[in-house]
Amino acid sequence: MPTGVALRDVREQLFDAADRILLRSGPEALTSRAVTEGAGCAKGVLHRHFADFDAFLAEYVLDRANRMDTEVLGLRDAAGTGTVTGNVAAALTSLFGSVAVAIVALVTFRDGLRARLRETWTAGVPVLTDAAVMIGDYLEDERARGRVAAGADTEVLGAVLIGTGHLLFADRTGAAPTPDQVRRTVETIIPG
Template sequence: MPTGVAIRDVRRQLFDAAERVLLRDGPSALTSRAVTAEADCAKGVLHRHFADFDAFLAEFVLDRVDRMDAQAAALRDAAGTGTVIDNLSHALAALFESVAVAIVALITFRDELRARLREAWPAGVPVLTEAAIMIAAYLDAERDRGRIAADAAVDGLAAMLIGTTHLLYADRTGTRPTPDAVREVVTTVLAGVVREPHP
């Protein structure tokens, strides 16, 4: 894009470009030059809007975490419908087939980014922590409906579901897990606490 041409919603354009580079080429390829080239804008645009590249990346990660709100609301709304196993299997597959796995790799890859994120997110990896909160809220809603055992430790179950599913998806370049593999994880983790007939 020529210098001097206004860009509408520059943050969104740069964040979307960063996501494309991250998904296509991995965290080592995510540089300010790669982002601005992908966004088709002048190199200085990013630095006019963010203090430095790690500040940009921190805002990018938090923006992608905020986008999980709609997914969390949809999962909460699913409580009491379908089956617990199906609802969680679909939600976990959607989560880990998004940019979430790549963001975890990015945070692991960049020390300065982790330090910046600690300012806004004091514990855990933002995407995974938010996902665990989303799953725990859903399990809590199902427990209120009697579809999960009353004494189920929903926070621990949520963490187990996130961790185990993340292991299935951790190799960004490998073969994606099948829906049956994700369903098997959910079924195994929730064995003994689901109070609904299995389909």
């Protein structure tokens, strides 16, 4: 790898390379060498910016979780517009159409990464936990508007929707679920 080449936003280049590797080949292919080669930099660059590879992975997962938070946050702005089913189906498709499923597999795959994440993330799996809360909050907003059944437990519905969404999108090697499949799933879970 060439040295002496100025790199801009090294952290983001490394994270983007990790995205590509995860989406293409899964968590088992994510190594420090693969990331630095994918980012077009020397292996030492990663270690200059992060204490070790698990530190890199922990920051990567938290960064991507925060990005996904902003994607799902758009759901809160949709409260009172469109249909509840359509809004939730679009949010699930956006969330799981991203690198989220691969990140969940990565967190599951690496014990050292889970241990690091527990230092700042005390429960659940990053990405899924926050998304379940955000969907639950959205459904609570819709319940207050009378668009979700008054007795619905929106917190539980958020968790069920995320778990079911994860199952729908979990197979990276097969075809993604169709918009109609996602919509029908959401329609079945959320009481009218």
